[in-house]
Amino acid sequence: MTYPGIGITRPNAARVYDYLLGGIESYAADREQATGLLRICPALGVVALENRYLLARAVTWAAGQGLTQFIDLGAGMPVHEAGAGVLEDIHVTAQAASPSARVAYVDNDPLVLARSRVFRARARGVAVSAADLTDPDSVLADPGLRTVIDLTQPACFIFGLTLGLVPATAARDVVAGYLRRAAPGSCVVISCGRCDDEALWTQLCQAYNATMVHNHPPAEIETFFDGLEPAPPGVVPAQSWRGDRHDAPAAPPGPVYVLAGVARKPIA
Numbered sequence: 420m421t422y423p424g425i426g427i428t429r430p431n432a433a434r435v436y437d438y439l440l441g442g443i444e445s446y447a448a449d450r451e452q453a454t455g456l457l458r459i460c461p462a463l464g465v466v467a468l469e470n471r472y473l474l475a476r477a478v479t480w481a482a483g484q485g486l487t488q489f490i491d492l493g494a495g496m497p498v499h500e501a502g503a504g505v506l507e508d509i510h511v512t513a514q515a516a517s518p519s520a521r522v523a524y525v526d527n528d529p530l531v532l533a534r535s536r537v538f539r540a541r542a543r544g545v546a547v548s549a550a551d552l553t554d555p556d557s558v559l560a561d562p563g564l565r566t567v568i569d570l571t572q573p574a575c576f577i578f579g580l581t582l583g584l585v586p587a588t589a590a591r592d593v594v595a596g597y598l599r600r601a602a603p604g605s606c607v608v609i610s611c612g613r614c615d616d617e618a619l620w621t622q623l624c625q626a627y628n629a630t631m632v633h634n635h636p637p638a639e640i641e642t643f644f645d646g647l648e649p650a651p652p653g654v655v656p657a658q659s660w661r662g663d664r665h666d667a668p669a670a671p672p673g674p675v676y677v678l679a680g681v682a683r684k685p686i687a
């Protein structure tokens with residue numbers, strides 16, 4: 420299905436990512452871009468899945484800490500029924516862990532918004548908000564978001580691979596902007612793509628023109644959590660983040676992987 424005003428001749432970050440996940444929300448330009456990236460680094464599909472599984476674990480962990488409000492910043496394409504059992508949207512995961520959970524999906528991509536209004540907004544306790552995640556004041560003032568999110572109560576702010584699209588200084592400012600408005604006890608989930616092989620990173624950047632990407636190192640990502648209380652084990656490869664569990668895989672990641680961490684705003 421096509422939508423008026425939505426360009427399909429150039430690759431789009433959300434659609435390329437959806438294709439890497441095995442989704443159906445892509446056009447020829449997106450598939451060509453993704454296929455080219457996979458030729459350079461065949462592991463990218465697995466890396467994309469690792470990020471989704473990490474987000475599911477982090478959301479479940481946050482619900483276990485008593486949080487019932489979730490804001491998915493840069494939500495990307497919805498997961499269709501065909502992917503059930505493999506991947507789930509944030510509201511499905513959150514409400515499975517806590518039936519009273521409420522979720523706001525935030526994005527500024529026209530197709531993401533259109534498809535989210537079809538496949539997400541009909542669910543109980545779910546809102547879809549058209550806003551730029553790098554503008555916390557506008558995001559948190561959105562009337563649709565405020566129908567499901569009460570900022571006087573703790574919330575979980577999710578940045579799934581989105582802070583890799585902005586420079587480090589801007590990323591720190593963005594997270595701080597949300598946390599200034601967040602109630603004590605709120606938490607932040609951050610995942611960022613990482614490549615330790617400079618030559619490989621150069622190849623991937625040359626092949627990827629959907630948007631600008633940044634290769635934030637672990638120490639830089641840790642600064643995104645400044646002023647927060649990190650949940651163990653801190654910023655680690657996504658496959659190693661298990662919340663309070665200690666059964667993380669021991670195998671090191673390949674040259675391309677996802678770094679992730681979770682932290683909470685102090686209560687006192």
